[in-house]
Amino acid sequence: MKTCLVVDDSKVIRKVARHILETLNFQVSEAGDGAEALQHCQQTSPDVVLLDWNMPVMSGMEFLRALGDAAVAPRPKVVFCTTENGIAHIKAAIEAGADEYVMKPFDRDTLASKLQIVGVC
Amino acid sequence: MSLDEPGARYLAGLLERATGQQLAENRSWRIDAALGPIIRDRGLDGVTGLVARLVEGHDPALQAEVIDQLLNHETFFFRDAPVFRQVDVAALHALHGARAGSRRLRIWSAGCSTGQEVYSLAMIFAEAEGRWAGWTIDLIGTDVSPSCIRRAEQGVYSSFEIQRGLPVTQMIRWFDPDRDDWRVKREIGRRARFSVHNILDPAPSGPFDLVFCRNVLLYLTPERRRQAFQRIAAALAPDGFLVLGAGETVTGHTDAFAADPDARGLFRPAAGAARMRAA
Numbered sequence: 211m212k213t214c215l216v217v218d219d220s221k222v223i224r225k226v227a228r229h230i231l232e233t234l235n236f237q238v239s240e241a242g243d244g245a246e247a248l249q250h251c252q253q254t255s256p257d258v259v260l261l262d263w264n265m266p267v268m269s270g271m272e273f274l275r276a277l278g279d280a281a282v283a284p285r286p287k288v289v290f291c292t293t294e295n296g297i298a299h300i301k302a303a304i305e306a307g308a309d310e311y312v313m314k315p316f317d318r319d320t321l322a323s324k325l326q327i328v329g330v331c
Numbered sequence: 332m333s334l335d336e337p338g339a340r341y342l343a344g345l346l347e348r349a350t351g352q353q354l355a356e357n358r359s360w361r362i363d364a365a366l367g368p369i370i371r372d373r374g375l376d377g378v379t380g381l382v383a384r385l386v387e388g389h390d391p392a393l394q395a396e397v398i399d400q401l402l403n404h405e406t407f408f409f410r411d412a413p414v415f416r417q418v419d420v421a422a423l424h425a426l427h428g429a430r431a432g433s434r435r436l437r438i439w440s441a442g443c444s445t446g447q448e449v450y451s452l453a454m455i456f457a458e459a460e461g462r463w464a465g466w467t468i469d470l471i472g473t474d475v476s477p478s479c480i481r482r483a484e485q486g487v488y489s490s491f492e493i494q495r496g497l498p499v500t501q502m503i504r505w506f507d508p509d510r511d512d513w514r515v516k517r518e519i520g521r522r523a524r525f526s527v528h529n530i531l532d533p534a535p536s537g538p539f540d541l542v543f544c545r546n547v548l549l550y551l552t553p554e555r556r557r558q559a560f561q562r563i564a565a566a567l568a569p570d571g572f573l574v575l576g577a578g579e580t581v582t583g584h585t586d587a588f589a590a591d592p593d594a595r596g597l598f599r600p601a602a603g604a605a606r607m608r609a610a
Contacts, residue, residue, distance in 0.1 A: 295490065300503055311499040313490050320494045323407070327498050 212330050213237045213254075215286070217247040217273065218262040223314075227260055227291070230318045234331055244268025244276070251282045258330045260312075260321075263292035263299070274306045287328040291316065338382040342366075342401065345385065349398045350475050351531045352550040358403070365400040369393070395477070402476050403550065406444035407495035409451045410545070411577045414596050418541070419455055421594035422572040426540050427462065429570055435467040439539040439566065441530050442547030443472030446483025446523065447496070450515055452543075453522040454505055471535060473528035483525045486515030530559045534566030542567055545576035553584065560585035564600055573598040 214236040216227045228238045239256065241247035245268040247259065259277075263270040274288060290303045291312040300311050310324045325331035339362055343354035354361070366381060373393070375381045385394055409415050426436055440449045449472040456468050474480050493502055493513040506513040528535060530547060542563050548556045563573060564587035573588055574597060575581070581588040581598055591597040 295508075297503055297508060300499060304500060313494060315490075316494070317491060319407075320491060323495045326412075327496075 211235060211237050212258070213239070213256040214325075214330075215239045215241060215247060215250055215256040215259045217241045217244065217259060217265070217270070218291070219243060219265040220262075223262070223291075227321070230321050231260075233318065234322055234325065236331075244270060244273030247273055248276050248280065251277060251286060252280060255282050255284055256286050258287040258289060258325065258328065260289050260291045261308075263290060263294045263303075271302070271306055274303075274308060278307060287330055289324055289328060338378045341382050341386070342378075342397070345394070346398055346401045349394075350402065350529060351552075351555045352402065352475075353552060354401060355550075361401065361403070366397060369396055369400060399476050399478050402479075403546075404444045404476065404479055405546070406447045407492070408447045408497035410448065410496055412496070414545075414574060414577065415451060415455065417594055417596050418572070418574060419459075421591070422541055422574075422597055423455070425570075426572075430466075430540065434465055435469070436541070437469040437537070437539045438471065438541045439535065439537075439543070440470070440472040441528075441534075441542060441544040441563065443474050443483060443525065443543075444476070444479045445488075445492075446472055446479075446486060446525065447488075447492070448472070448543055448545070449483065449523045449525070450486065450505075450519055451496075453519045454501055456522065457505070457519055468522060470523045471539075472523060472525045473530075473535060474525075475527065475529045477527050480525045480527050483523075486520050486523075487512050488515075489513075530562060531555060532562070534562050537566035538568040538571070539566055540568050540571045541574070542571065543574045545574060545579070547576075548584075549576070549579065556584050560587050564588065567600055569600055571600065573600075 214231050216224050216238060218224050219242050224240045231238045239250060241250055243265040261270045270290060287309045289310040289312060290308050293314045295313040303311055309328045312320060312324050322331055339359055342362060346352055346354050362378060370377060370381050375384060384390060430436060438452060443449050449470050453470055456463050472483055487509060489512055505516050505519045507516055544563060548559055551559060567573060587601055588598040589601045591599050
């Protein structure tokens with residue numbers, strides 16, 4: 211069973227994502243911000259991180275850079291999942307090392323498709 | 332709604348007469364879902380009221396709209412991605428050699444729905460520009476649904492549609508944001524042409540080197556499926572390739588094609604098909 215860490219400061223989003231991911235046979239963990247997510251990855255690296263952009267304490271972009279610096283192995287795939295849907299944000303995320311990008315709102319088909327593209331589904 | 336009900340049987344008959352496609356029992360749920368907006372917009376008394384209006388026969392626009400909505404429009408970018416990889420490494424590789432003289436390829440997406448399959452192919456060619464430099468690539472998408480063809484020509488997709496099957500890097504490379512939607516860039520859009528066409532009718536001007544006909548034939552009766560295979564065989568070059576949907580096969584349906592022993596998921600015209608074209 212593949213593992214996914216859902217990182218979002220919204221409990222509702224985490225709940226929705228968890229529900230979808232569990233129907234896709236993922237074992238799901240949750241984090242409310244980037245710092246919490248980084249700590250999780252250093253202890254147990256998931257197969258994929260579903261990452262919000264705007265969060266308190268540590269943003270999604272800060273997490274992504276810190277993940278690179280922390281040399282977590284094996285490095286999880288990182289899929290941004292955010293309302294920041296502009297081209298500039300998407301390009302910045304890819305340049306920073308994100309593997310895929312989900313524009314909110316999302317549904318099961320979107321999530322399943324993006325997880326297939328990064329090879330974890 | 333069950334096909335046991337007279338209204339559903341009427342609608343299934345209407346669809347089959349107009350398109351040759353069957354509304355099987357396992358798709359009968361589509362009746363309520365697909366026709367709900369039409370019933371609401373026209374203030375009709377449910378499916379029964381809609382059927383009554385259709386039976387009167389005074390509203391051809393309504394009939395066309397109902398038929399269009401009963402068709403399955405499901406599609407997405409690079410659907411069954413391994414098939415696209417196989418097409419690229421096997422079919423296009425072979426055709427690149429076989430057509431080196433004419434430097435022209437004609438590709439037909441039969442049952443292209445809203446165009447994602449055609450634009451997926453267009454992206455494959457655009458991303459291998461060096462390999463295809465100087466070539467003329469005709470990408471022709473057809474579908475029995477006029478509304479789908481209109482959408483395919485527009486090349487505008489919602490954020491849900493654009494994210495299904497399409498990697499984000501390709502999305503931002505080949506599409507421009509258009510308010511909340513995404514519009515195909517001209518360099519991709521210019522490669523594609525679309526028209527309304529029923530797979531049971533004579534094929535658009537061939538011959539084609541590669542034909543995609545995926546998840547269409549399963550909605551036809553065995554007899555009409557054979558007819559559709561004959562139409563495709565007549566339009567396909569003797570050394571061309573046919574691509575069917577995942578899980579679809581020619582075995583037991585036609586003698587005009589055989590599975591390509593060297594490329595899983597691809598089909599080649601059988602010797603009989605070549606003779607049929609020559610006749």
